[in-house]
Amino acid sequence: VLLLTVVALTGCNKKPVADFEMSATEGTAPLTVTFTDKSEAKRGALEAWAWDFGDGGNSSQQNPTHIFQQAGDFTVSLTVTDSQQQTGTTTARVAVSSPGGEGEGEPDEGEGEPDEGEGEPDEGEAEGEPAEGEGEQEPLPEISLKGWTRTVEGSILPGVKVTVIGAGLETQTDGHGLYRFYDAPISGDSVVVKFEKEGYAASSVIVDIIEGAELTANMTLKALAAPVVLDAGSGGEATDMDGNKLIVPANAFVRRDNGKAVAGEVDVHITPLDVTNIDDLAAFPGEFRAVAAGAKSSGTVQLETFALADFTVRQAGADLDLAPAKSGEAFIELALPDATPLTVGEEVPLWYFNEDTGLWTEEGVGEVTTNKAGALVYRAPIAHLSWWNADRPVSDTHCFTGVAQDETGAPLPYARIEAQGVSYSGGSYATTNASGEFCIDVKRNSTVDIHLYLPGGTMAVDSLRAVAPDAPAQCADGGCTPLSRPLQANLDGCVSGEVKDEYGAPMANVKVYSSLGASATTDAAGHFCMNTPADVYATFFVAGRPPVSATTASSGASCNEGGCTQVALTVDYPDDGDIVGHIQATVSMDGYGNMYVTAQADFQLMEYSDIAHDDMLEMGCMYFSSTQYDEGEWEEEGEWEEEGEQQDATVSLDPGAPGAVTNGTNSGTMQRFSDLYPDHGPLYYGMFQLMWEETPLFAPGDTLTFSWPGGMDIGAFDASTVLPGVPAFTYPVLDVSDPAYMQFPLDGALNMTWTPTGSDFVQIMINVIVYDSANPDDYEQGGIVCVVEDTGAHTVSAELMQQLPQPAAGKDAYITFTAIFMVRAIEQVPLTHGGVGDVYVTGSGYQSGHRQ
Incomplete structure (x- = not known):
């Protein structure tokens, strides 16, 4: 009996077996490795994954991607936890060598000093700028697979999860319905690409791999019917x-x-x-x-x-x-x-x-x-x-042979051919060879429409109706019927533009892609032009950068005749040490006791002053007037100067999508803003927000961990912050139910008091508008901003308070008071094109009041 009892107890405590696969076990730094979980739960289900990559990095994702930035031998460990809180652990090694062989990747003695005549900018050239006439940066990544997703109604479908089965590749379509895998380990005769989105029936498609052809898998999804x-x-x-x-x-x-x-x-x-x-x-x-x-x-x-x-x-x-x-x-x-x-x-x-x-x-x-x-x-x-x-x-088949041509009559290689049944419900597909030739099987004794798509295109550029004779034939055996004419791309519109680098220099020999399948390569001046179908809404992009969308020119325009729609594309990657993002979680309380929790993230090239407040901590409090605000003294207006060069401060960066946030119990989704609002432009490509929940997922005091899967600019990473408590002010009173709510003088010292929360600093803003309700142009506005330590008390001097607009007879006044308690940290994240960037992570507690 004792033996049976021991066996039974052992059976109840079977631990999960940890196991995983890696896309690479060795390579040159920076080495990107995708880890695929293969663990098995013996009882219950797996609930948690803890990865340690051996180089200081870690992840809680099930199938993370990690970039090993430095050379070395690293032991990667995975610990899985099941629903019975049993754990299992396994390890594997990754060998990372220095780039360029011996002597590179590890600095020689005297690190930081380039050899004589090497690595230093030319005279008169700002460090980091390209030399005069130099337009090309590092080689752009190669696209291994791309595609677009649509609804059956023809609308763009963002936020679709795209998985290459068995290859460890996963991504999501962006706000243009576009997904891309770069330099992906795709091999074999074919791959299966699966498409999933909440609220839609899942689907997948086989993609045949043809040497020399660009791999494309487009997908149309059907929305689930009402339950x-x-x-x-x-x-x-x-x-x-x-x-x-x-x-x-x-x-x-x-x-x-x-x-x-x-x-x-x-x-x-x-x-x-x-x-x-x-x-x-x-x-x-x-x-x-x-x-x-x-x-x-x-x-x-x-x-x-x-x-x-x-x-x-x-x-x-x-x-x-x-x-x-x-x-x-x-x-x-x-x-x-x-x-x-x-x-x-x-x-x-x-x-x-x-x-x-x-x-x-x-x-x-x-x-x-x-x-x-x-x-x-x-x-x-x-x-x-x-x-x-x-x-x-379809056992009784016939077949058609034909040739596909571009708009000039030249053979069109690797184009997609579709035969859609007219007299029957069915279809078949083929791809042209290097000479533009194709053969396609159809149902015998039937009528079909045969469509031509440019390689990777989402719309037919030519169509032809054909009648298959009542005679058995198939492509494998011959006896096919030639089509009555070639299929030729009908491109009666065009799009042109320029591709520039981050300094505004033109980039030569850069390929520009489009959702129509048309593409072009820039000339020495960075200019490109592609003929397209006319009057269609399409997407254009350079490998590795966010796309832009535009409507092509009307019929009659062409690259030869002009009149093309203009688009501008910029190629800019973050460098090692750049500030590449800001993640912020906020808990706020209104005057009625309602609590709200929000989270935002903004990934773009930034300056320290865009985010940090150390300089303001030394200032204490300061006054600003509406005149100062209107003249832009308090705004950066989207630009800053670095080493003599003016740069665009809104270069959106891609960390992959969607992001996630969890407190260990509840989880939420960080959705890309441009996926929610595709027409808002490329600025919103790097912005994310927590999807709203009526009941807050998180509470003050929670440690929130954010994660992103890795994208074109930023690799997979996790970052954490603490959600502070809501500011508890004792003066001024911010509780609407209290008769003393927002009752403080504007012409004397303001002795503020609150309960300290251990925040790094407190930001306090007082804003006053005095106006004539009968004359909207007659108003005066001013405010005070204080950034102070979280000591529980601070006094704004009477002299400063008296600079605020003061209520007057015959005028109305609107007064707001806002307090924000903040904690902050800097997390280092891997950059896809090499190096490490900084992301600022802040948690804030927010409370405000107003009176009129």
Whole structure:
């Protein structure tokens, strides 16, 4: 009995097994390594990941990316914690060598002094500036894979999570719907790219790797349909407005993440695609590729679809699936369109979409029947929840051959060719070879529309309708029909502009990309021009920099004739030691006792004076008037001077997206501002805000840890700050319910008192506006700013208070008082292009009052 008891206790305390993979185990500094968690929980689920990279860096992300900036051998450790609070640890080594071989990366004796004649600026040249006529900086990163995401309505879709399955690559589309992987370890014959966004049905696609071609995977996603509520314990039917249906027995659902049974109400989302609507078919997962017995072309076939829908069931935000014990007891019904060729009693293969392989997989068979309303439906048993499809393989094929040309008639290599069925619901795809030639299989004895897309483009630049003869043929065997004419890019508009570096110098030989697939390379003067389709809204960018969007010129404009839409692009990367961002968490209390917690982050090139307040701490209090404010004495106006050169202070930097913030219990999302408001311009690309929650996630005294996944400029990092307490002022009184609220004189000394919180400093602002309500132009405004130590008391002298505008007969006065308690820290973060930058992290407690 004792032995059995020991075994039972041991079983209850099985620890998780920590394990991970690395994208690289050795390389030259700075070395970027992506870590993929492969740990396994023996009981419960994994809840926490603690990474130590051996070089002083750490992370709490499940799959972090880390940049090893220095040479050395580093031991990386991962400790995982499960829901039973059991832990497991494993380690691995990473060998990082010095750049350029021996003698580089580690300074010789006399570090900091360049060799004679080397590394020093020319006479008259500011240090850090390019030499006259020099426009090129370090080589720009190579794009390994890019693409754009849209809705079925054609709208840009930001915030889509994009994952390259099995490659350890993950990112998110920006406010232009664009994602990019740079210098990514993508290899093999093909990769699967998966797309996910809350509120949309997930999808994925296979990308064939063609040597010399730029890899592109665009995606159209369908929004989840409104939920139908179903009682999980009772089971029953959930039917959408189109007659599609999910039928389940009692107690049919389990949580997908842990397999636990689910009771109570669940939300059933049935999201169909209209197979007769070309816009809906653009969201068809996997581009009609499927796996079936007897398939040709490396085991895949093209499908002809009759009806399909995504079946997603959730409870309290958690995804559910069918319990394995209920396999075969659940059914779906797919409403068939009026023009369906199917008839009652006909059996059609059933297929589900495998998001990890990007392929439809045959799983059983269904039958055409009628529902209670007498409409034709396809009914089939299912064993799990996913996309389900009533399809037949296109076994009777014909094929077309053709050639794609650019606007000048030259061959167009690596362009995308799409054949969309007109007389049937299906599609097929091909890519032109280096000579612009292609062959594409279609359904025999059918009508199809064949579309041409520029490499990486999101819109067709030429289309041709063709009729496939009733004769068997396929590309693999020959006998295809040549198209009646070449497919030629119709580019009747244009976009031109300049690419400059951070000093305003032109950059030569820089490639400019667009969402249309058109691209151009800058000349010696940094100028570029590309012909495009006319009057379309498109995105333009240089590798590694935020994009800009513009509408192309109207028909008739061209690079030869002029009249092109102008865009300006700047290439600027942060340097080692730059201040690259400011993260701020704020807790505030209004006069009615309501508490609010907010967080913002701004990643851009900054100066110390933009953020720090040490100089103001020595000042104590100072007065400013409306005249001083209007004349700009208190504003930097977006520019500063550095070593004789004027720079733009609003160069947005990319740390990846989205960011996250947690206090160890609750977590929130730091969303990119330009993803929320795409039309706000590139300035907002580096700004983030905490998504608002009606009930605050965090409280005063919490230690908040912010994290970002790493992006074009800043690598993955974590940074922490303490959320201070709300200022507790005893004078002046800031409680609205107190009769003494905001009652303090403006013509005498102000003896402020408060309860100290241990903050680094307190900023106090008093602002007064005296005005004539009958004459808005008749007003006087002034204020006092104090930055003082958190001692619990400070006096503003009567002399300073008397400089404020004073209330007068016949005039109104509006007075505000604001107090901010702040703590601050500096965190070092890895820079994607080498070096380390500084991010200021501050926590602030805020309270204000006003009287009129």
